[in-house]
Amino acid sequence: MGLKMPHSESPPSSSPPQDNDVSLPDAPPLKAEQEADSQSTTTNGQTDGTKSNVNLDNLFDVDSSDEDALNSSAALPTSSPPQSSSSNNNLSSSLPLQAAAAAALPGTAKYTDPQIMTQFYSRLFPFRTLFQWLNHHPVKPSPSFSNREFAFTLSNDAYLRYQSYPTADLLRKDILRLVPSRFEIGPVYTANPRDRKTLRKSTAFRPLAKEVVFDIDLTDYDDIRTCCDKANICHKCWNFVTMSIKVVDAALREDFGFEHIMWVYSGRRGAHAWISDKVAREMDDEKRKALAGYLEVVKGGAQGGKRVNVKRPLHPHLSRSLEVLKPYFQSAILDDQNPFESEKGAERLLSLLPDPALVAALRKKWDAAPNRPSARKWADIDALAATGVSKTLDTKKLQEAKQDILLEYTYPRLDVEVSKKRIHLLKSPFVVHPGTGRVCVPITGNAALNPREVESFDPLSVPTVTELLAQVDAYKSEGNGADVDIMDGFVADGPSRVRKLLDWEKTDLKEYVERFDVFVKRVLRSEARGKRERDEEDGVVNGADGMEF
Ligand code: ZN
Numbered sequence: 001m002g003l004k005m006p007h008s009e010s011p012p013s014s015s016p017p018q019d020n021d022v023s024l025p026d027a028p029p030l031k032a033e034q035e036a037d038s039q040s041t042t043t044n045g046q047t048d049g050t051k052s053n054v055n056l057d058n059l060f061d062v063d064s065s066d067e068d069a070l071n072s073s074a075a076l077p078t079s080s081p082p083q084s085s086s087s088n089n090n091l092s093s094s095l096p097l098q099a100a101a102a103a104a105l106p107g108t109a110k111y112t113d114p115q116i117m118t119q120f121y122s123r124l125f126p127f128r129t130l131f132q133w134l135n136h137h138p139v140k141p142s143p144s145f146s147n148r149e150f151a152f153t154l155s156n157d158a159y160l161r162y163q164s165y166p167t168a169d170l171l172r173k174d175i176l177r178l179v180p181s182r183f184e185i186g187p188v189y190t191a192n193p194r195d196r197k198t199l200r201k202s203t204a205f206r207p208l209a210k211e212v213v214f215d216i217d218l219t220d221y222d223d224i225r226t227c228c229d230k231a232n233i234c235h236k237c238w239n240f241v242t243m244s245i246k247v248v249d250a251a252l253r254e255d256f257g258f259e260h261i262m263w264v265y266s267g268r269r270g271a272h273a274w275i276s277d278k279v280a281r282e283m284d285d286e287k288r289k290a291l292a293g294y295l296e297v298v299k300g301g302a303q304g305g306k307r308v309n310v311k312r313p314l315h316p317h318l319s320r321s322l323e324v325l326k327p328y329f330q331s332a333i334l335d336d337q338n339p340f341e342s343e344k345g346a347e348r349l350l351s352l353l354p355d356p357a358l359v360a361a362l363r364k365k366w367d368a369a370p371n372r373p374s375a376r377k378w379a380d381i382d383a384l385a386a387t388g389v390s391k392t393l394d395t396k397k398l399q400e401a402k403q404d405i406l407l408e409y410t411y412p413r414l415d416v417e418v419s420k421k422r423i424h425l426l427k428s429p430f431v432v433h434p435g436t437g438r439v440c441v442p443i444t445g446n447a448a449l450n451p452r453e454v455e456s457f458d459p460l461s462v463p464t465v466t467e468l469l470a471q472v473d474a475y476k477s478e479g480n481g482a483d484v485d486i487m488d489g490f491v492a493d494g495p496s497r498v499r500k501l502l503d504w505e506k507t508d509l510k511e512y513v514e515r516f517d518v519f520v521k522r523v524l525r526s527e528a529r530g531k532r533e534r535d536e537e538d539g540v541v542n543g544a545d546g547m548e549f
Pocket of ligand 1: 227228232233234235236237238
């Protein structure tokens, strides 16, 4: 049960629509309906019925003071203290950070160097928060974590699938042993992924749950991206990602009722969405496909005909998207990308307009004025239409064509295959992109609450692994200088306590780890609330004296 969506009414992308119309599925059910439905679903991580001995509410700030520092007294360290005695840690505890950073100086930069990676995983990677996020409980390991697949890309490019770990500490130790250049997160299975070959029936091993994910990659914009190509990006084309996040995030929240949507920079030229709501994690592949279909509007390849074909009156999702995208169309598309200045771009624009007489008049005007910028050409359309250059002009049709063009140049282009199957693996947040060295940091854990995090995110200023290691080093030598009463490398933790700073707290990674932590706390809070409500419901249904809360 859970999320009810009609099977996609959209025709398969391989067969173009007959009538130039594509139907969007109906609006999804109300949030209350989803929540009621979700209660009948078995919980993967919480089926043992044991009562947690942790009072979850006490772990979280009731006033949602989200900027609080991480609680250093929690059971799991986010990164190891330098004096860690773990045998896997010999390298990290003996190698000076500067040496590691120097090993990847520009020119010979090799971010996946095992020494760099060991430093990164042992000192900077937020294992504790990653564990809590995937485990859906702050401390006690659940099947949500232990039956979860991890897949590692090793430094020799070998690819190790179906790895799994009973605890966060064992995951961390194995990562320090294998030193992968990156790793991916897969689904929670019905059994431990390591046992998959020993199970008698092959059907006993199947994916049970996974966050719903979305992938935006700027290469999908190459036919309309004029500023950069291939792996290159700049602030101008990053606007495509910003627009996509705003449109998709709004749809996921307002149309589907999802609350826990984290957007993560992919490290080079895109972004990933991770939806951690319980109802999303438990969606089957059919529902994922329908959700992806709902959001897919720009279709077809880079070449050829009209790529946006939407029904009128516009679906509310599209009306809302248009309002979000309109201001970006003027600045990010017409001004920055200037896609209609070239003859080819202008011809493309003309091919999308409906009235032959108007098109002929525009072509004549533009032929006479080479290099007329896109914003002027766009304004020419209405200006010339108003002069009565065409006796047969259908102004409604013209405005609709302009809306379709706006959508073609701004609407999110999602790699929907990534979203359709639970089994699909996606790169973990906070790993290092091997090509750029940049850490895959969260852009936002709540775009609705913090739209500025989306609008002001600058992929080109995201720290690289070598910069971060140098910052840890610099911090040690310079001291924090902020509070003379506290020893170098320590921080006040309550009125009368000090604690040792974690290494990531000494770097530009701090704001991103804290962003992740705030997001995960919200997920855990929802999970605890959901479990309490289910327990209460069970108590009522069974007539038992089981009202434990
Ligand atoms: Zn660019």
